[in-house]
Amino acid sequence: MPIMSIEDFSFTYASAPARSLSNINLPIQKNCITSLIGPSGCGKSTLLRSLNRMHDLYPNNEYEGKLMLLNQENNEMENILDIKRENEFIELRQRVGMIFQKPTPFPMSIFDNVAYGLRISGIKNKTELKDRVEDALKGSALFGEVSDRMNKSAMGLSGGQQQRLCIARAVALKPELLLFDEPTSALDPISTAAIEELIVELKKDISIAIVTHNMQQASRISDYTAFMYLGDLVEYGETEQIFLNPREKKTEDYITGRFG
Amino acid sequence: MRLLLNKIVLLLSTVSALIGLAFLAWILFTLVGKGLSSLHFSLFLNDLIDGGLRNLIVGQFIMAGIASLIGIPLGMMAGIYLQEYGSGRYVRLIRDLSDIMMSAPSIVIGAFVYAIVVVPMHGTSGIAGSIALSIMMIPIVINTTDNMLSLVPRELREAGIALGASKYRVILDIIIKAAKVGIMTGLLLSFARIIGETAPLLFTSETSNYFSVDLTEAYPSLTVSIYALANDPTSSSRDLAWAASFILTMMVLMINLLGRYITRKKG
Secondary structure, eight states: OOOEEEEOOOOOOTTEEESSSSEEEEEEEEEEEEEEOSSTTTTHHHHHHHTTTTGGGGGGOEEEEEEEEEEEETTTTEEEEGGSHHHHHHHHHHHHHEEEOOOOOOOOBHHHHHHHHHHHHHHHOHHHHHHHHHHHHHHHHHEEEEEEEHHHBOOOOOOHHHHHHHHHHHHHTTTTEEEETTTTTTOOOHHHHHHHHHHHHHTSSEEEEEOOHHHHHHHHHEEEEEEEEETEEEEEEHHHHHHHSSHHHHHHHHHTOOOO | OOOHHHHHHHHHHHHHHHHHHHHHHHHHHHHHHHHHOOOOGGGGTGGGGGGGHHHHHHHHEEEEHHHHHHHHHHHHHHHIEEEEEEEEHHHHHHHHHHHHHHTTTTTHHHHHHIIIIIITTTSSSSSHHHHHHHHHHHHHHHHHHHHHHSSSSSHHHHHHHHHOOHHIIIIIIIHHHHHHHHHHHHHHHHHHHHHHHHHHHHTTOOOSSSOOOOOSSSOOOHHHHHHHHOOSHHHHHHHHHHEEEEEEEEHHHHHHHHHHHHHHHHO
């Protein structure tokens, strides 16, 4: 069952003369990892950033079609493109979290970083905050490394630790869907392995969509893979099928390294 | 040929740098020589009427302090608007205007405040002096805030938004914190800039021989008094002017060094 269903979705940047995404139809399956692959400029990040309406930060971008998000309370699909009010945006972004390419620790303590979203969502009780922060750090395999310096600045962590901190910060809000935008492309191989392991661990509770340039990464961790090219969705299917038995010539050419 | 040209340019620029430095050294040397010999601890205990400088130093700081209370919030908010909220033509217009304000002759600002504050209030006052200084300060603070915020990476803003924070929360909690060191340094430097100003105070606050906390009357100013004392024919007045100049220079120097120290330590 999909947690999100992308239906006839198109997107145009304010500054661009033409659509950057056209007529995308794609499900994001619940408690699965869906990876978006494709050469640079194919629109995979643009698509990912649409799923929590990140493009609304900048004026005059245009969405068309539907982005249906599952409401887990009544099992109905709701179109997130209908969202207009500030508090609806806040709720959407707490339900659909995002991790960026470069680690983005805030200039504050490790504890305050993880507690940031919780405080925004109105949790003030100190013990509850402490518990949720610790749970999130444990769930992100970071607690052991930082438990003795929770009040130290997060800027002192290594790149890999900072990225896991950002994941903990997002996980603390108990999102339903977590979007990863090339989360390991700025990290060394060991940190990358730790993040991949963590992402696989997270899918028990959270559905995941990940944009990656690294095809080995997509084949290692994802259950479903979507291949995009020049703003179109070329092929979507189970990861094994896409990598071993692609239906489209373009997909085969890309995954065998003939272009891209 | 190219090597020769290289040597000529090197020679010329070295000589120019040395000439500039020589004048600076000369000024400092004279200032220290004449200032130190007239400097005495009692200058800090007595007011000008008793041959000291206490009221002038305090007055100068109070006026610069009030100017900062007006100029820093206004300038910072304008800088935040320019970088975070505004877009398009108006932003460019405000930036240009602010840059022009920054290079406006300070005597013009003094004349402006004379017309809009001193004339209606029928007299020079500490308030008028503070306003003149704050007008000098605002464009510097705008420029600093604007520039320092522009150095904060876009991803940090997006990360805050992605956690459900509203834009103003992201700016207050994250962006300003990330730019804190740079903004603090800029604020200190803008304070150092206005504390040494004479022209904006010359006919707004004037100066006073007495200690005063009443900002509605002519207010003691170190810089304006240096100007007045230096024009006085008696040698004791001129010695006092040298001592005051020395103290003023040291104050500005200290504030600048403090600004550099903060940048080096945290930046």
